[in-house]
Amino acid sequence: MFQASGPASPSPALEAKSSSGGSTVQRSKSFSLKAQVKEMCTACQKTVYPMERLVADKFVFHNACFCCKHCHTKLSLGSYAALHGEFYCKPHFQQLFKSKGNYDEGFGRKQHKELWVHKEVESGTKSA
Known part of the structure; x- marks a missing residue:
């Protein structure tokens, strides 16, 4: 009943497919496949x-x-205390260091007072 007059033309969707068939897809320059x-x-x-x-x-x-060095319980960012690159749970940190009042003693390091005494003795002998 209904006939199209003139030559048959392809539909717009087919034209888009055929015209882009030879082009390459360009990726964003910010996208990189380099390993991090x-x-x-x-x-x-x-x-x-x-x-x-x-x-x-x-x-x-x-x-x-991320565990306590003393008791090996799992720590979280809100439940740890660090000293000289070692991580402890708060109860063990207090037990080991705070109760003594000297953080260096727990690690076998010289107390700061001893370092000051040596400097005072050296400065006293030089000035006399």
């Missing part, structure tokens, strides 16, 4: 992936590796 720098866990020295990454005092850990 692998971060290593401070405790176990294995690769830390972004989903399991935890950073405390600029050290990178796995969630499971």
